[in-house]
Amino acid sequence: MVSDGAFLTMRGIVKHFPGARALDGVDLDVRAGEVHCVLGQNGAGKSTLIKVLAGAHQPNAGDIHIDGHPVAITSPVAALRLGIATMYQELDVVDGLTVAENVFLGHELSTAGVSSSGAMIRRTRDLLAQLGHREISPRTEVGNLSAAGKQIVSMARALSRQARLIVMDEPSAVLDSEEVATLFRVVREVTAAGVAIIYISHRLEEIRQIGDRITVLKNGQTVAIGIPVEQTSTRELITLMTGRSEEYVFPPRPAVAPDAPDVLVAEGLSVPGIFEDVSLRIRAGEIVGLAGLVGSGRSEILETICGARRAGTGRVWVDGAPLRPGSVTSAVAAGVGLCPEERKSQGLLLDEPVYRNITLSSFARFARGGFLDELRERRAADRQIAGLQLHPADPSRVTRTLSGGNQQKILLGRWLEHGCRVLVLDEPTRGVDVGARAEIYQLIVALAATGTAVLVVSSELPEVLGMSDTIHVVADGRVVHTGPAHEIDEHRVLDLVMEGEAA
Amino acid sequence: MSAFTDPVPPDETVREGTRRYTLPGSLARNLGLVIALLVLCAVGWFTADVRFLDGDNFVTILRFASVIGVVSVGMTFVITGGGIDLSVGSVLGLSSVWASTLATQTIAGDVHWLVVVFTACAVGAACGLVSGILIAYGKVVAFIATLAMMVAARGLAEIISNKRSQILDVPPFMDFFQSRPLGLPTLVWVFLIVAAMAWVLLNRTTFGRRTIAVGGNAEASRLAGIRVRAHTVALYVICGFCSGLAGAMMIARTTVGSSTHGSLYELDAIAAVVVGGTLLIGGRGTIVGTVLGVLIFSTLNNIFTLNNLSISAQSIVKGAIIVIAVLLQQRFANRPGSSSP
Amino acid sequence: MSAFTDPVPPDETVREGTRRYTLPGSLARNLGLVIALLVLCAVGWFTADVRFLDGDNFVTILRFASVIGVVSVGMTFVITGGGIDLSVGSVLGLSSVWASTLATQTIAGDVHWLVVVFTACAVGAACGLVSGILIAYGKVVAFIATLAMMVAARGLAEIISNKRSQILDVPPFMDFFQSRPLGLPTLVWVFLIVAAMAWVLLNRTTFGRRTIAVGGNAEASRLAGIRVRAHTVALYVICGFCSGLAGAMMIARTTVGSSTHGSLYELDAIAAVVVGGTLLIGGRGTIVGTVLGVLIFSTLNNIFTLNNLSISAQSIVKGAIIVIAVLLQQRFANRPGSSSP
Amino acid sequence: GCTSNEPPPEEGETTEDTGGGGGGNPNAEAGDTVVIGFSAPAADHGWMGAITSAAEDHAAEYPDVELRVAEGTNDVNLQISQVETFINDGVDAIVLLPFDGAALTEVALRAMEAGIVVVNVDREFSDPNAARVTVLGDNYGMGVSAGQYICEQVGDNADAVVAEIAGIDSLPLTQDRSQGFSDALAECGQTVDNRVAADFTVQGGEAAASNLLQAAPQIDAIWNHDDDQGIGVLAAIEAAGRDEFVMVGGAGSANMMELIASGDSVIQATVIYPATQAADGIALARLVVQQRALADLVEVEVPRLVQLYAPVVTAENVEQYLPTAFQS
């Protein structure tokens, strides 16, 4: 039953959660030195599977073999001993520790309990160099790094374990294209040395680029085991995952009416040290994208427009009325809604039921004299859940237990429910599966069609270029180019960024 | 917005959804506490028999619970909103002193009894306002800001009262609080009404919803348009108001205002709130749990008094019972991540 | 989509980002506290002149700080690891009583002074062990578990001591603690050594780094292969050990073991730790800050006494100063998210 | 005994001199069983610990007394509910050392109305009808005695520095003691130059005293309100190596008396504030309930007010008081 040369074999893995059947008999086998991709829609059970493999969850049933021997992975320590290192989907770093300390967390180099920080720093510096990030100092506290920086630390940690199998759960979600390229270079290096990789991503073109074989999960079951990448078309993969055969496309849209009024106008915004002199205008029904590299300050621009940061200079108008600077409440009241970049820490009440997250900005509407009419509230939430095709479609489920893509949909649902003049999206499809991605695009486009202004940031250039009417290219806190999206391509954007940074 | 809705008849889903996955009901969540309380009552019954089961005895338990109960209800709001208030005991003392001094010295003579109550509540709310502003706008950690308030309010109370107990001589005040409408003392009614209003406020209003949101994730609430800082201030004002009201109740119970009133009530109140199942990190609060927590502690004290246990042994038993009550509560509430502090 | 060659040297971009926001170093982080302390000293100097600047006076301040300092150092570990320990004061009392009773009654006669110290530390560590197990394995919230320990330890101390002060008559013990190596009293040396060891433990060892990891992100620590529960127990044992040692120091300072020793030390210790800049939610701890926090409080007491200020006025001023010190500390430490409780 | 230097006169029990226990006294015979409820503040300092221990021990000596001890508490709310519980319970008598006399008056009145004998100990009610018997120490008198003794010691040195280490400053009894002290000092033209307050505990006394000694480089006399905190005060004095002053204690613990007797300490005198008050309260409650009288008096009823005497103990008369001193 163990396939040829398989390093790892998992058979019939079952994992139940209270109220959810995350894995329902999953099979997987991974060979040494290959990049094995695991695909599946949001909530298919990919993360749960790798958590079982990593010893973070105990399966209800199923066997795991390594090198043909049955093993019991009872704890994260056991998995690490077996040579399995994992980069989790939720960033699993400790903010209060330095980069080097995070890399060696759990297997510190020490003499008689005293940390050999010099040795750890040297090793970390080597690892970071290998990952192409010499500029990150091993002594920096991780809390000061961006999400991408944290992902790199997480990667360095996995490498430092000298593992035989490295599991990567959506590592590219927070990386930009260059960083993904570096990641792939490293992946090729380690696989050449015989290390196996399990790679999870929702970006199918990445799978095509780096993957050797693919296992596809659907609703907690395996629908394809170890099919070779070259012999499988993208369309086939999508069919396997979703049961439908549509590739995600940017739905064709009518051009914005030339006489459409400006909905959002920002003049000369700047936050000292982060970005300067940003001016934007978005007309009704227009989608405006900000393109740039990770760390260029796009998130801060969005936050400032939404009042979450106080601008050093500059003002923002919505429908001609100025927003009170530094007040999210006034922005929300004027119809500006922000779907933040870090949905767990900035967006969601993780321990509250789904419906309360959907109505977080609008629950006052379901109240009379301050008293909530929960039935009406739930009914409204239910409408959104159905419209968003949330899975599972249960308004009372604790939000923490939903998969990442579904959590993102909840955030969209919040602003759909609130109803907004300006929707501001920071990385709206991060960690979202192909099916849901297409749905999100459709939602955004349909929203624009009703006259809403949309401002979007995405690190995936094809996405931001494909979706937007107008593109602003941001480099190092400055807008270096503004123009219609169809007149520019990815290479041009990167050239502009390079010029902007050099300037 | 509503352009994409209704692919499914909405009514269907709601009914389905709400029925199948409702969060554990309030009873289930508080089952552990109810069991703990019943066990305690059984112990009281076995060890003290009719003396425990007597109706008057229950009134005694309730009367004792009422003052600390009102304080704990206020504390529930602050803790649910992600804060903590160490100053409740001192503020109780300060408002009792302020109100009684006003009544006995400043105004003297004919003071309407409501003025006493009103003064106490106002003083409490003012203290809460100061703490709240320090925390929400001054960004001082709640623990420290209210610790400072605790120290300062106690000192102010001592200065105002000159460390003497002020005997309140406003007969209508005493008459009101010593009457027993429907067989229960007024103090108990006040507690019950405050608890009921708090329950409605926390569970049925937008204010309560905001409190849970702010306590659960302040940043997400802010980005969703909630005025987090103003709301935080409001929570401390509520807590201060409750402490002030409790100060007036304390005057009613003791006939005096004193700077020593309410000492260590912060610990009692926090303990009752946490035993009740409110998360100390915020984001989840239960008034029913708090009330049960308060009742557990006051029943415990009552049983101790009825039985002749040595004072020191009482302490040890009390420690053990606190742990057991929390274990029971947690077992039934079945919350994830309850091991965090 | 990553078929692009690196058009921009990536080094440039990220370097910008990481450099711009480096946290200020340890000194800068404690600068606010140092300033607060210096301001206090200046106040002391202006109001009490030579009496404040006297060398003996500084020794007085240090001696006063030493006992609570050792407790606070232990508390720093627990809080950094994401917990809290309310039982430190009671455990201090219990270990002082246990050690002195052992020395005066059980063993009597010839007891080596180290036995006294050892007993106190062992009793403290044992209490910490019980709390730690309740918290880590019993999943009782830390606040409640240690509250129960606080109540129970005080009761046990009263039973053991029969509520009397046990005068310790072990001359070598007193001699040791009353000597002044290099001009500083032994008690102060003990404090300094404990603080130094704690600094090394927290900042330079695997154990310390894991403490920060556990406090900052328990789940990530577990996934990284750290035995979070065992580590948590160890933290409470350390805190208990420090309380026990402080109990022995208290005997040295007062010549007696008493069940009343250490009352309300939990608040003082937590205040010193938090004023020092350790995050109450865990994940960041500073021994230097804690030591400065303790010194601020003891200097404050000293200045009050030198100026013959009434206790009530002291309270009010103290409240204000706590807030100012924390504001200064936060201003310089410049931590994000410090408004959470 | 718990001190190792000198064995105290009796193991454990506190000796009695008011009514019960002694041989030959007709009141010692057992009568009908008396249920007595006892409530006092928390034993958070030595004197209060001695009070409760003495009460418990003394009650155990009577076969006809059933004592119900309530948890010691500094929360008047809790103490009121303890008394209410006793009332519901139908005890025969309540011995009450209130945390705050005025605050407990109303509930004591209710107990009296319910026919329960209330014995008020130490901290006085604001209404004399609230207790059948009141056993009082003399806090003001204590201050006066200490002040007078210090006046004698410093003589007519007008510049003498007098310091005071008070107990818990927010208690009325501390206010009374300080008042008596400064009144007596005024008689001889002295004032309190430095005043600090501790909290009746050893550790508090030590901390307050070390700062006080620093604040006042030259002192002529110190009055320390409480001998339990006095242990800490002496430790601080020893650590500072100071001995230029005389110190007067308060309450009268056995340790302090032994030091006074030994004569080689700065402590020269202490003013007694008996820790047997509650024990006496229990003895009196029993007599009232059993309708007996104080055997040595002609009066057939137990008196309404027993105010204990606050004598000054010095090296001359210490032997007389040592046997009844409390072990702090």
Ligand SMILES: Nc1ncnc2c1ncn2[C@@H]1O[C@H](COP(=O)(O)OP(=O)(O)OP(=O)(O)O)[C@@H](O)[C@H]1O
């Ligand atoms: N702790 C939990 N409690 C309850 N249900 C859970 C828990 N963790 C995951 N689930 C459920 O298990 C299913 C699988 O989730 P999982 O996170 O493995 O999906 P995924 O394939 O990784 O999705 P994504 O691509 O969005 O990351 C989901 O329906 C999710 O709601």
Ligand SMILES: Nc1ncnc2c1ncn2[C@@H]1O[C@H](COP(=O)(O)OP(=O)(O)OP(=O)(O)O)[C@@H](O)[C@H]1O
């Ligand atoms: N909380 C923070 N603390 C310190 N520095 C920060 C913080 N947030 C952002 N930065 C810095 O601000 C700059 C802009 O970062 P930001 O993440 O907004 O860029 P971005 O273009 O939005 O990238 P991404 O696509 O990853 O969100 C970076 O240099 C980043 O390191």
Ligand SMILES: [Mg+2]
């Ligand atoms: Mg996942």
Ligand SMILES: [Mg+2]
């Ligand atoms: Mg960003």
